[in-house]
Amino acid sequence: MPLFLAGIGASAGGLEAVRALLSHLPLTRKLAYVVAQHQAADFNAQKLVDLVQPNCPLRVEVAQSGRTLLPDHVYWLPAGQDGRVDGKVLLLAPGSGVSKPSVDSLLQSLATNFGSRALGVILSGAGGDGVLGCRAIQAAGGLTMAQSPETARFPGMPTAAIQAGVVDRILDAEKMGNLLLQRLTDREAPPGMATLLELVQRATGVDFRGYKEETLQRRLQRRLNGLKLPGLEAYFELVRRRPEELSQLQQDFLVSLSGFFRDPECFAALSGELKAWLLHHRGPVRVWVPACATGEEVYSLAMLLVEMLGAEQASQRCSLEACDLNSVALETARRGIYSAEAVSKLEPTRLQRHFVSTGNGYRVSELLRSMCRFQQQDVLTAPIPERLDLISCRNLLIYLQSGLQGELLRRFRKSLRPGGLLFLAPSETTGTVGATLFTPVDKQHRLYRSRGGLSA
Structure with a gap:
């Protein structure tokens, strides 16, 4: 048990x-x-x-x-x-x-x-x-x-x-x-949940059927509590009167949490691996960040690359692509403006180098913004960029059912260069399927290398 x-x-x-x-x-x-x-x-x-x-x-x-x-x-x-x-x-x-x-x-x-x-x-x-x-x-x-x-x-x-x-x-x-x-x-999906997910897909084009049911139930319950509704029957009645509610539910199903250098020990491990790789790699550096939320993680990776290569080399060689389904979160990422609280844990030298004060917040430097491109896409259905050197996919796999996790890991492996890096969150692993696709570089800090040799 x-x-x-x-x-x-x-x-x-x-x-x-x-x-x-x-x-x-x-x-x-x-x-x-x-x-x-x-x-x-x-x-x-x-x-x-x-x-x-x-x-x-x-x-x-x-x-x-x-x-x-x-x-x-x-x-x-x-x-x-x-x-x-x-x-x-x-x-x-x-x-x-x-x-x-x-x-x-x-x-x-x-x-x-x-x-x-x-x-x-x-x-x-x-x-x-x-x-x-x-x-x-x-x-x-x-x-x-x-x-x-x-x-x-x-x-x-x-x-x-x-x-x-x-x-x-x-x-x-x-x-x-x-x-x-x-x-x-009470861990089974409530009656009508499948119908609700179908309605959300019709209204928004996003299919949540491969997400973990418990996660969706929890977020649905939070929505019901906020609307002061007793259950799904009352919610269906609301949707009949206000179809636009399904778009709001879709946004609530998505988690848009991010932070600069979240899990610092993990970023330190990644930094060490990138430094060693860049000693012998002289070509372009391609990074992809799915489920990027409000963009802090993307800019964190860009900061690391600028600090390792210098501004000129990073600008010429590095491109970071990112995607998310949440349009509101993406707008924040594209603007690159964050509150004083959001940057409070950054080292002062890093804050001074990569940000400009706006009076009531801080804006990411023009250099970093030029290196990063944000798109509204569903990582589960949209094409993944090819020949990637690093995929940073943190806090997405934990929301997906095991079958979908395995499918996504196979797509990641196909899109990475031989020896390319996969960076996950502390609460995630590559699992049984991933063990045949990736080799642990630093298992404690969830850093993996795609099987097939070192990237050149």
């Missing part, structure tokens, strides 16, 4: 919320829990366990590194220790961030290892820890929820996640147990 894993993040005022959540948890034989609550370095987590256990129907214990996770158990991370999962094993390491244990670190590892069986919960606390983790879980097809800020003693953490758009459900802590149970027992 597959195990589901819920990561619970909390900070100031979180104990009350955690107790309310745990006291209403059902026995499932399918679901385990890991609690990451910020604590002072010298605090004894066993005291929290002793406070919670009397009212919790599950077994609660202080987490130990190397322990195999069991259903109907709650593992409480000790003070000063970050927790992550590797398969079904919980691992601990000294905390490296400001907030310890790190909620983001825990939830990101859940997304990577459990995919759609990962659940992220954000409770009372100050700050923004948990936003990145919830984003990763959403991208992997899992479920995220946050405590209603009105009931949180410190609403900072739930509010940050909600405002970032990475929360599927907002509710009181004591009501979360029923939603978790529903997640385990």
Whole structure:
């Protein structure tokens, strides 16, 4: 029986919320829990366990590194220790961030290892820890929820996640147990979903039937919640009155999340591989980025190439093509103007070199914009450019059913030069099909080389 894993993040005022959540948890034989609550370095987590256990129907214990996770158990991370999962094993390491244990670190590892069986919960606390983790879980097809800020003693953490758009459900802590149970027992597509997808295809030309059903259900439910509709029957009635609603649903089905140098360790691995390759490669450099969203990843790759080759060589030799279905996101990418928050994690020297201040934001340099071309295309049906040196396809495969994943990987291999690179997101792999098409260059950072020798 597959195990589901819920990561619970909390900070100031979180104990009350955690107790309310745990006291209403059902026995499932399918679901385990890991609690990451910020604590002072010298605090004894066993005291929290002793406070919670009397009212919790599950077994609660202080987490130990190397322990195999069991259903109907709650593992409480000790003070000063970050927790992550590797398969079904919980691992601990000294905390490296400001907030310890790190909620983001825990939830990101859940997304990577459990995919759609990962659940992220954000409770009372100050700050923004948990936003990145919830984003990763959403991208992997899992479920995220946050405590209603009105009931949180410190609403900072739930509010940050909600405002970032990475929360599927907002509710009181004591009501979360029923939603978790529903997640385990109601994973089939609701009646009428196939009809709805057919209507979307007729209206927009986009076929979502190869996407993971759970991901589409989650986004449909979010749309229903926003419209305050009870279910599909009411939604069909709305569509009959307002056919243009299908175009909006199509946009909601698409995830347009991006960021500059997202997953820095992965970009560092890619940078090292590109540098080694460019030492002996003197020809054109062709890069393709499908599902590019608002363009930050494309420009990140362009920055790397300019920094390696210099402005003149990069301008003459490098071309980066990108595509997405979301027309609004593409307009942002083409304009190349981003908020101060969007560029806040860039190194100051990089920001100064590649951007121009616009007063209320930053615009990508003319050089970078001249190297990048953005098109509105469906990667699943449109032709892929040929003789590519690098395909950066991050956070697309995780939304697709396995058959479609394999088909797309075969097309990627065909479009890459022999030895060309494939760059995936941390929550993705090439899978069984991809193992015959690609050789891992850096498996940890999801960098692969197409089989057939080194590109010249």
